[in-house]
Amino acid sequence: MSAMVTSALQLIQSTSPSKRQRLRHVVERKGEKSMDEFASEVRGLLEAPLQVEQSLDMSTRLQEEYREKLNASDISMLPSFQHTLPTGDERGDFLGLDVGGSTFRIALIRLGAKSNGEDGMQVRRIRSFPINKAIRDLQGQAFFDWMAERIGEMLAEYNHINGTRDARLLMGLAWSFPVEQTSPRSGRLLAMGKGFKATYGVEGQDLSELVMRSCRTRGLNVEMRAIVNDGAATLLSQAYRDPSTRMSLILGTGMNAAVFLPVKALSSGKFGERPDSWHAAAKHVLVNTELSMFGKQVWPVTRWDEELNAKHMLPDFQPLEYLVTGRYLGEIVRLILVEAITTAGMFNGEMPSRLEEDYALDTRILAAFQGDNTATLTKAKSAFLRAHTMFAPPQLRELQFIRDISQLVAQRAAVYLATALHALWTLRTTAEGLEPGEASHVTIACDGTIVEKYPDFRSSCQRHLDELCVLSGASKGAVTLEMAPESSIFGAAVAVCCLEDTSEGTRVGFAAHVEQPQHPW
Structure with missing residues (x-):
């Protein structure tokens, strides 16, 4: 039996009888690996797809998927x-x-x-x-x-x-x-x-x-x-302020994006029945991408992502949304924490209240961990314990683990989102008959709680977008994310x-x- 499990069993002896039996069962059954081993495994899985060269390859594959839906789809790439x-x-x-x-x-x-x-x-x-x-x-x-x-x-x-x-x-x-x-x-x-x-x-x-x-x-x-809709409203709002605006992003509980494309980028069948006067006047069109639906065969995922998807009422329907939005960031971290508790002895095997419930870990708590720069993570600890009470307070190294995992999950989300936006920008650029290095500066109008308030999210997404643009032959800052209040x-x-x-x-x-x-x- 590991030292951590032995220590946990000793602690159990001082608990109330009702908790003692439950905690002993959890620790004896699940104490299979050390926290250090588990933390290293999680970090490796979440960091693996974050290299910019890999993102560029994913962007290329996404562009093909976008083109397919611009040709034929009644649920995505919808022209307004x-x-x-x-x-x-x-x-x-x-x-x-x-x-x-x-x-x-x-x-x-x-x-x-x-x-x-x-x-x-x-x-x-x-x-x-x-x-x-x-x-x-x-x-x-x-x-x-x-x-x-x-x-x-x-x-x-x-x-x-x-x-x-x-x-x-x-x-x-x-x-x-x-x-x-x-x-x-x-x-x-x-x-x-x-x-x-x-x-x-x-x-x-x-x-x-x-x-x-x-x-x-x-x-x-x-x-x-x-x-x-919200994506079109965000683009139009920012375009009034900034004439370089050609794309928009909504990122909060859910997500979407809009893009202003040449009409020729879509097949004629996508437009349905419209008057001849519309077709005569329209050279470009504002497109509701439904970006959340793309990338099922593109995004590298972990076993926790697969568990979330399998239990979802609409599995595979919005693969990007399940990886990057406010509703799901907390759930991914929750699934990791539950495994850490039940297999690696985190919290000495004690399951915090409600943490076993689906979607119980609010993404705002993740933001609290990322935004807490104190050495003791006191504010983040308080936010966590207000929502998930525990018999014994978490140790500092356990709080640091939550902070590190929250940061990695959010960083991966920012990278995936930057990749999807880069693919959309590249698609638009080529549809205009230009190479990336020839394109004028484009502003992406942004709205939503994650892109606006989650610590370092927008700046992390921008950094990766810059790297992708440079690798594509454009300059840093060719595409910028700007809030549209x-x-x-x-x-x-x-x-x-x-x-x-x-x-x-x-x-x-x-x-x-x-x-x-x-x-x-």
């Missing part, structure tokens, strides 16, 4: 109706609507002249309304009636501030649920999930018309002009501004199309 980007010179006041899983936000957004280093994009008023169970239970038109009531409140405030009676505002909607888009401003409503009953009796109807029907009933002087709200409004209405032959959203205030706000 958006075929223009903002110039940055758009002007006017707009309503931005953002419907998420837990919140409905409305903002009065003013786009104006850039000056004194400001980008000309301002949120002049914003309101946030929780979507609780009572709201999620609203069925059919009743949900959109609730939205319209909130829109009416914001319009009343707008008129009060500006001294107007019935100002007309154009609206853009960021809709964080599935929708089958049929034009820049319309799309068939699909099941929302997450406990929402809004689609009951109206599924398949036009989302824009559902919103407008409720607005017309209340006499609201608004018009829906654009519907966008409030991108859903801003992007919804900007989508209105850069919409070219091919059915009417006009470009809408400029000041001439919006009743302007009589005096400043």
Whole structure:
């Protein structure tokens, strides 16, 4: 019997009878290897795929997969109706609507002249309304009636501030649920999930018309002009500020990316039924990549990744997402810790409360470990023990193990993500008929808690992206990751501004199309 197991069994004698039997069983049955041996094995498995040359090979393979889906796929590489980007010179006041899983936000957004280093994009008023169970239970038109009531409140405030009676505002909607888009401003409503009953009796109807029907009933002087998803909103929002923006990344609990591609990069069958006027006007198109679905045969994985995938309700469906997002980083580390406890004597074999439960280890705890620079890891220890109580406090070397593993799992995620983005950038560059070294600088607009708040994640991803670009023949900084704050709200409004209405032959959203205030706000 190993010294660690002997020590653990001695400790068990001082525990309560109820814990004693459970801990003895765990330690006697599972004390198979030392923590040092296990830590070395984990480190080797997680570090193995992090070499830049290996990433470049993975990027090449991903590009082939991207091209396949650009040719034929009804679930990824989906072209939107958006075929223009903002110039940055758009002007006017707009309503931005953002419907998420837990919140409905409305903002009065003013786009104006850039000056004194400001980008000309301002949120002049914003309101946030929780979507609780009572709201999620609203069925059919009743949900959109609730939205319209909130829109009416914001319009009343707008008129009060500006001294107007019935100002007309154009609206853009960021809709964080599935929708089958049929034009820049319309799309068939699909099941929302997450406990929402809004689609009951109206599924398949036009989302824009559902919103407008409720607005017309209340006499609201608004018009829906654009519907966008989160990836498109993020790209459009940053493109207004930075004309080099051609890609976007959402990375939080889940993930997605959008890219502005030449129309010729997609097969004609991907566009479905669109008016001839759209095809005549469109040279480029904003594409929803559904990037999470790519790379099943590309990404090197460990036995813990395979366990996560095997137990998932949708195994193999989103292979990249299962490796890089906030929902799964904590779960990967949890599976490693459970094995360390049950086979290598970590925590003297004691399983912290709830740690055996799937998805019990919050990624925020991993971030706490990576962000704790103290010698004793006191803050990280407190965060861990608040969520997972223990009979005996963890030793410093055990806390250091959690920190090291958290860092490795996050570093691998940053490398895989950088590889996927490099492949998408290279695909776009070649579709434009350029070599990587000939391409202009490209900004990737970013939003989401992981890319924004997880310690060193964005900088680690940027470093690897730089290495890949240099290895490809481009310069360091050829592609940069930039945060796009409030991108859903801003992007919804900007989508209105850069919409070219091919059915009417006009470009809408400029000041001439919006009743302007009589005096400043």
